[in-house]
Amino acid sequence: MGDTVQWPRKSDKPGEKKDPSRWCDFHSDIGRHTTYECVALRKEVAYLLKKGYLKELMADRSKALGRERESNQGGPSPPPPIVKTINFISGGSEVCSLTYSAAKRHTKESNMNKPTKKVHAKIDIPIIFEESDAVEGHHDGLVILLPVRNYLIKRILVDNGSSANIIMLDTVKHMSIDKKYIINKLTMLVGFNGETKKTIGEITLPTYAKGINLQVMFLVIDTLSSYNIILGRPWIHEMKAILSTYHQIIKFPTK
Known part of the structure; x- marks a missing residue:
């Protein structure tokens, strides 16, 4: 609706004082509330309705058209506004793919404590990889x-x-996230070479992948690594994703 809507200004509060897990689409910013909790959005919608706008959204016919439009267009969520790109920021040993059983239990407990939520609708279309997708002559992992x-x-x-x-x-620091948002919960990790590392805690951050917004719990580790982030089975399974290192592609169902 463009200028018809009184769009809110972004908060001037420094980024390190904002809660990175609470995203509001109306404010296009992180802060103290989510889109669903946004009081300013509710007030603006009420004002627009009073002025005669948005009335078509209240009609059954328009609701049906909206559902049809979403079905035809797929209805993906829009990507978040990007304020900064973080490239390769450190170097050294590759940490991580193997963890102790304690880390496995920790991940399982965290997932059990999170509320059950539907990420995307069930889709019966099979996920397949074709030879035309392949990237030949490499032995690389899947890095995105x-x-x-x-x-x-x-x-x-x-x-x-x-x-x-x-x-x-280091990645958390480059994202201007204050350490107070890291929950102090230690977990033991072990690298490919048997090197052990203790995490300094955990943090939940919103991720976006081709129309899918997801709150992801990360273990935070203070070490030099070839990667900024490692997405393991908790993210892969919640996305219902299938990955192929040979094809260098990851696929997952969306609306």
């Missing part, structure tokens, strides 16, 4: 870039051998 919070993060390893999602402390 992904919007996390309002940052485009590069050097993200998708690893189905990892039982946890991991984010490096």
